[in-house]
Amino acid sequence: xxxxxxxxxxxxxxxxxxxxxxxxxxxxxxxxxxxxxxxxxxxxxxxxxxxxxxxxxxxxxxxxxxxxxxxxxxxxxxxxxxxxxxxxxxxxxxxxxxxxxxxxxxxxxxxxxxxxxxxxxxxxxxxxxxxxxxxxxxxxxxxxxxxxxxxxxxxxxxxxxxxxxxxxxxxxxxxxxxxxxxxxxxxxxxxxxxxxxxxxxxxxxxxxxxxxxxxxxxxxxxxxxxxxxxxxxxxxxxxxxxxxxxxxxxxxxxxxxxxxxxxxxxxxxxxxxxxxxxxxxxxxxxxxxxxxxxxxxxxxxxxxxxxx
Amino acid sequence: xxxxxxxxxxxxxxxxxxxxxxxxxxxxxxxxxxxxxxxxxxxxxxxxxxxxxxxxxxxxxxxxxxxxxxxxxxxxxxxxxxxxxxxxxxxxxxxxxxxxxxxxxxxxxxxxxxxxxxxxxxxxxxxxxxxxxxxxxxxxxxxxxxxxxxxxxxxxxxxxxxxxxxxxxxxxxxxxxxxxxxxxxxxxxxxxxxxxxxxxxxxxxxxxxxxxxxxxxxxxxxxxxxxxxxxxxxxxxxxxxxxxxxxxxxxxxxxxxxxxxxxxxxxxxxxxxxxxxxxxxxxxxxxxxxxxxxxxxxxxx
Numbered sequence: 001x002x003x004x005x006x007x008x009x010x011x012x013x014x015x016x017x018x019x020x021x022x023x024x025x026x027x028x029x030x031x032x033x034x035x036x037x038x039x040x041x042x043x044x045x046x047x048x049x050x051x052x053x054x055x056x057x058x059x060x061x062x063x064x065x066x067x068x069x070x071x072x073x074x075x076x077x078x079x080x081x082x083x084x085x086x087x088x089x090x091x092x093x094x095x096x097x098x099x100x101x102x103x104x105x106x107x108x109x110x111x112x113x114x115x116x117x118x119x120x121x122x123x124x125x126x127x128x129x130x131x132x133x134x135x136x137x138x139x140x141x142x143x144x145x146x147x148x149x150x151x152x153x154x155x156x157x158x159x160x161x162x163x164x165x166x167x168x169x170x171x172x173x174x175x176x177x178x179x180x181x182x183x184x185x186x187x188x189x190x191x192x193x194x195x196x197x198x199x200x201x202x203x204x205x206x207x208x209x210x211x212x213x214x215x216x217x218x219x220x221x222x223x224x225x226x227x228x229x230x231x232x233x234x235x236x237x238x239x240x241x242x243x244x245x246x247x248x249x250x251x252x253x254x255x256x257x258x259x260x261x262x263x264x265x266x267x268x269x270x271x272x273x274x275x276x277x278x279x280x281x282x283x284x285x286x287x288x289x290x291x292x293x294x295x296x297x298x299x300x301x302x303x304x305x306x307x308x
Numbered sequence: 309x310x311x312x313x314x315x316x317x318x319x320x321x322x323x324x325x326x327x328x329x330x331x332x333x334x335x336x337x338x339x340x341x342x343x344x345x346x347x348x349x350x351x352x353x354x355x356x357x358x359x360x361x362x363x364x365x366x367x368x369x370x371x372x373x374x375x376x377x378x379x380x381x382x383x384x385x386x387x388x389x390x391x392x393x394x395x396x397x398x399x400x401x402x403x404x405x406x407x408x409x410x411x412x413x414x415x416x417x418x419x420x421x422x423x424x425x426x427x428x429x430x431x432x433x434x435x436x437x438x439x440x441x442x443x444x445x446x447x448x449x450x451x452x453x454x455x456x457x458x459x460x461x462x463x464x465x466x467x468x469x470x471x472x473x474x475x476x477x478x479x480x481x482x483x484x485x486x487x488x489x490x491x492x493x494x495x496x497x498x499x500x501x502x503x504x505x506x507x508x509x510x511x512x513x514x515x516x517x518x519x520x521x522x523x524x525x526x527x528x529x530x531x532x533x534x535x536x537x538x539x540x541x542x543x544x545x546x547x548x549x550x551x552x553x554x555x556x557x558x559x560x561x562x563x564x565x566x567x568x569x570x571x572x573x574x575x576x577x578x579x580x581x582x583x584x585x586x587x588x589x590x591x592x593x594x595x596x597x598x599x600x601x602x603x604x605x606x607x608x609x
Contacts, residue, residue, distance in 0.1 A: 136592065141588075145584060145585060148563070148567035245455070264548050264549070275459070279455060
């Protein structure tokens with residue numbers, strides 16, 4: 001197990017290296033440059049700017065310089081927000097995005113698991129159909145529709161909750177963004193739990209437990225639920241990727257000062273260093289979360305052999 | 309892949325007179341009223357999307373200075389209202405649906421071709437090739453795919469529709485590749501493939517003539533499920549300002565405009581959002597039903 005964890009951990013740097021290289025090539029291959037938007041810029045000034053940021057050098061030299069800087073934990077200066085470094089920009093926004101993402105994941109688990117269990121235990125009845133119908137809707141509705149819609153109803157209509165803003169993490173301001181982000185996850189997890197629990201309930205060891213005369217509650221909670229939770233654990237990896245991309249929309253809709261806008265803005269402005277920094281940080285987050293999910297899965301499920 | 313009995317090897321289950329594979333599938337599908345209704349709604353929306361703009365006689369980018377931001381009204385000139393610039397919201401939305409549908413279909417085709425070829429080659433080759441190809445899929449799976457799309461869309465001119473569907477399609481093939489690979493693994497060991505190999509059928513001919521026809525059910529089902537995904541990608545990108553660009557409408561940028569105006573003009577958000585949700589919902593209902601009908605292995609619950 002430990003050897004497996006070490007090997008998986010060792011695979012992260014090469015994967016990240018491939019991602020960085022691909023992103024570097026693609027971003028630089030895009031037409032236009034970071035200083036094109038300022039049209040009044042005289043050619044001489046532009047050339048000076050490019051020299052100052054090392055953009056006049058050959059592609060490979062820039063690439064090696066960038067890798068060296070990254071290895072030292074330096075993301076370089078932002079080409080758009082010239083007074084700030086990419087590191088500082090990301091450090092500013094990341095706490096917001098992380099709070100939002102973690103809150104959404106927790107809400108998704110806290111709601112999705114019980115709803116899935118409930119639906120499975122009432123299989124084929126009204127509760128089941130109701131929950132599964134809502135789940136289809138939750139999966140289909142994109143967050144850029146639910147977000148504005150919830151803001152319209154609960155913010156502008158009923159005036160229960162603020163429509164946008166952050167206010168230093170005031171939980172009141174987090175309710176709508178977190179609900180928007182977690183809705184599809186709740187739906188997916190509920191479906192996952194329902195089908196895996198139904199499958200587990202068919203197995204022999206459950207019948208054996210029932211035959212031994214254990215109470216229904218005990219059979220479900222102690223015997224059936226743990227194995228039924230496994231698919232959810234392995235879904236947590238993709239779920240992180242979903243939260244990361246979903247936060248782009250949710251931060252835009254609710255005007256949260258997270259990191260999501262940096263990626264989009266950076267890509268539009270050709271702010272090379274900012275885009276690269278975002279790709280690295282978010283790549284690292286998803287890779288680690290995937291690894292964590294896989295390790296927890298291996299730890300929970302004795303059937304997973306790590307010999308191969 | 310647990311399925312030891314492949315759907316096609318299973319005996320007909322429809323009782324007497326059960327026809328071929330597609331006939332059976334159609335019979336199973338016809339029992340699902342909801343899916344048929346959803347299919348009808350899609351057909352209706354598509355019809356309106358392609359005929360509507362011509363019938364109303366208003367262009368998607370023509371401005372009506374006498375009707376700025378008017379709410380929906382029955383019997384009026386703009387029966388779903390207008391936006392801030394006096395452009396007819398019905399025409400714009402319907403035109404946006406058309407763009408979304410076309411991009412969704414083309415992107416699905418792109419992702420389907422990549423996914424089917426990739427999965428088939430991996431599953432049929434087996435061994436180290438398979439290992440390598442599927443590991444690549446795993447790595448791509450673990451990345452936030454929209455990052456890749458965002459970076460790809462900035463590669464070329466913003467708003468180029470061709471770039472948009474190629475970029476979206478190039479990222480959405482992973483699930484299809486996995487499913488096709490699993491089925492190919494089973495098929496590759498089937499007796500008829502063995503028999504074909506014995507008579508000397510080469511790998512390319514084998515894949516095209518023997519494997520692809522047997523995968524067609526799966527491919528059709530997942531193609532239908534891929535379309536709403538692709539429409540969603542497209543609207544997402546347009547919502548963020550990276551996809552279809554003004555003055556061309558798309559469901560995504562209409563929703564973005566609407567969200568900005570919702571305080572004073574909620575209909576600007578609700579009209580395009582409503583079309584998008586109905587479209588996505590119908591596609592996923594039809595897709596689920598098709599999967600159940602064409603892929604008996606999955607079982608119908």
